[in-house]
Amino acid sequence: MGAVVADSGFDFSPGAQVPLTGAAGQTAATHALASAAYRDSPVTAILDANGEWHKSAVKKGKLSLFEPNLGEAFSRAVQVRMLGGARKALVQSFGTDPQTVVEHCLAATNIRKARDTRLTLVMGVFGVLFLPGLLLWLAVFQLRRTIAGAKDKRAGALGTVLLVAVGGLLVIFLVKLPFDGILGIYLRAMLIAPVIGWLWAKQICEAAARDLRDRWSALLSGGGIGPKIPEAVPRSPGEIAAESLRQGLARLSAEQQSNSVFYAGPKGILGMGTRWGSWQLAEVLDRADPGKEIHGFRSWDVIRAIHDQLRMLERGPLHTGGFPTPSVKHWIVAPVGENAGEISRPEGQDVEAYQIKNHEIQRICNEQQFGAGNRHYLGVQFTLWDGQLVITMLITVTVLHETLRIEVTGHALGPVHPLFTTKPSPKTVTVNKTVRFWETKDRALPLTDTTEVVRLSARAPLTWFPNVLDFLGGKLTLPEPFGLRHVWAQKPWRHRFMADDAMRAAAPVLRVVHTAAIKVLEDHGVDTDRFSGRSTFLSGMIQDPAPRKADLYDA
Template sequence: MPLSGSAGQTAATYALAAAAYRDDELIKIKDADNEWHQSTVTLPRSWAKIFRPRFGEAFSRAVIDRTLGAGRKPLIQSFGIEPQVVVEHSLAAHRIRRERDNWLSAVTVLCGILFLPGFVLWLLVFTLRVNVSRREDKRAGAMGTALLLAMGALALLCLFKLPFHGFWSWYARAAIVMPVVGWFWAKRICERTANDLRDRWSSLLSGGGIGAKIPEAVPGSPGDAAEQVRKELARLGAEQRSNSVFYAGPKGILGMGTRWGSWQLAEELVSAEPGKEFHPFRSWDVITAIQGGLGMLERTPINTGGFTKPTITHWVVTPVGEKAKEVSRPSGSDVDAYTVRTHAVQDICNKQQFGSGDRHYLGVQWTLWDGHLVITMMITVTVLHETLRIEVTGHALGPVHPLFNEKPATKEKEVQKAFRFWETRKVKLPLIDPDEVVRLAARAPLTWYPPLLNWLGGSLALPEPFGLRHAWADQPWRHRFMADDALRAATPVLRVVHAAALKTLRDNGVNVEKFGSRSSVLSGAVQDASPRKADLYDA
């Protein structure tokens, strides 16, 4: 049996990628909103419900526009997943639907536009039926069905007897029949595409890792649209590797989750030899020693598995407002592909410890539970006057909301048995019902101009500042083992940090007696660590 808790990121990545293939109602995404990040669903106009998008349609379109659109805002890192995989699957799902819409558009032209009077009449009947049947009153559904049957009976009557003759009589008959023929043709197209999308949805959540085919990302010549997609995917990867993050008050560090714990070691710097000064040192010297100690965390004297290999990064933390809707990446000669160069990070560590400006943190991070849990411990060292302060804070990003792990359900309903009416049985419903065929056929020609389609049917606006991972992260404290992993990481990290810092102070001739006493107190206190909202100050 393989050991669990590896650093894989496939489960969380595939859970979000599978959302691009979903075919349920868009409003369900509101269930995945967390305390700090809220999606905005624009509902369709009352008379245009037939143009409403489904979950996967709106999700994939929103993700593509937000991550690959021209002039887009910067993105937040998605720790615990591979955001490029999610974007690629969104592109693949959009391409599959686009091919379906191309076929449906052709059907609409041949069987609808050429016979416009009958097409408009049938469309009005279906629109009225949808609006009536969606009311809570059960009789409304029967009225909608009766309306459709009445229209069918009238159409049948018109086939045999019309008040005029000649060309227009045959055209009127064709205008009644051809939209129905087109509906059957469109139904076959919709069913084929729906089965393909559902197979991909199910495969991703089963760990199959079905590949995303995105030929539109392979440029054929310089300057074409595919070249722009390729550049934006490369930009997405550079942002993911950036060492610049943003602190948004009670939201914590965006992408890492809220701060659940904080421990400070602050004492006076006094020479170990009376009458003699200690050797001067900088905050960077202490941080470098701590970094070396953290690199040994995966080693243990007892063969019990222990820590997996962590990721250790020097972070530049930029403060933004709690209600900020966008962030700004650093730029200039000290930045290379959104990553702040080492000498600039070192200057921030040594000099920017008081007042405005960015701050430096050393982070040690574990990605566990196949990407569903991201544990980050952040360490900062400051020296003000004769006081050295070492602060260790804990951040935890919980699992992707369970909504994204839902597999496609078989469409069925319970009905009473014919003879044993006190018993019920389940009846399998068709994957694509008549209303869905009409909805897709009506939307298809408008997919060439998304603004009009969004105005009519509604759309999805992603929470800002946007990052694929933290936007739909749940709290880890509801999962006992995830909570245990986050809490257990605090004690060894704190002890390693203190041991490395004390050794550096001792080597530079600093009296570490008070530091050692304070460290012992914190070492005892951290054993009873419990999650709390450390960024909500009771002031």
């Protein structure tokens, strides 16, 4: 198979691959988001998870009988958005593994397709052959759903009464049918056959629902069966669909590792959260020895020294646990509008596989410090609480005229919304025992009721025409710019220990940054007295325990 190179410059050709999925310390948030693919909740439940700025929406269809549930809508929306051939750029999902989430969406879709294949067979035998009766039953259930969906409780009860009344009329019609012969037999069969098909379909739907719920529960319990997507492994050069899927997953993993991010004004850096704290050290560059000139240096020299020292953060004089190994990385930050509907990643000869090359990073660090253009930041990132908390401290160094400025800012991305961490509740009803009527017992109810079986059966033949299903039943619209992690993240300040972790990380990072920078200044003949005094002052300020809204400039 020849090499296939995408427009982005990423080489999708097969060869030695480094697995990027299942990263340690990121399982809780990843599994929580992936569990949405298996859920059978109403699709409107995801509206409760809307963030302060990121608003997902549910687009209503023409017929409520064809509307998807949360798992169906989520799986389709995520697959199209993250694997579509014409998809827009994605925001990195720090603290999660987006490829694993997408693979679970594909696996859930496969389970539903297998179910829908059998339901389509049932619909063909007991529905299409007796189409007038099928349409009559579907019309009754659609009318019932329309009435039951009314806000008036009396109207909802009327829908159930209507279904019972129609059933009674059909029984009378079967007994008193004025036709005989073949026509009479067919008219009776067209009313009974859909009911027989419903009984068979119920068994199929129940088995699939049990499988989906088991996977949902297992993911949130810390384990679960891995997603199986054999269609992503091409077995021959002619399997275009499998090759396209494989390339899409590879592209997704590559973009997740990109070193370019986007600052959206008051929304903060997309994927990292808003800036909650900012500490700046800015002093004049004076000669330490009046008789000697300052040895020339650039911003990159200071940044490189800071980078080397930040890599030693997990080491300390005491064995107290302390910091886990942080991720220290150079970031190129591009400004985008506060309400931007999309982002665009850098392209050109200075970019390879979504990574801005090192020489371009150095150039931006040294030259693009004022005016238009992207900016360079050195980031130290901690992924804590199994991916539920992402703390990022960003450092930038600028030199304007005779002033050196070192700025340290804190960003925190909180846990995913509790909607994604709720386990499936068993469907049971409490009843009295037959003999010991003063005692009660819990009786398990079917996972799929009559209305759900009819909905799934009606949707099944259209599974292979997803655009038609979107038109008839509606779909989930994801917020833009889209990234799996940040659009459904909450603020960490409501969780006491998460808030403590975010604020405790600031002081050690700030002191390491200042110490490394002052050492570089001393080595180049700069008077560091003012820098040392200012650093001591900032070390006192950073003990203020209150997180600020630095990106709103209202602190």
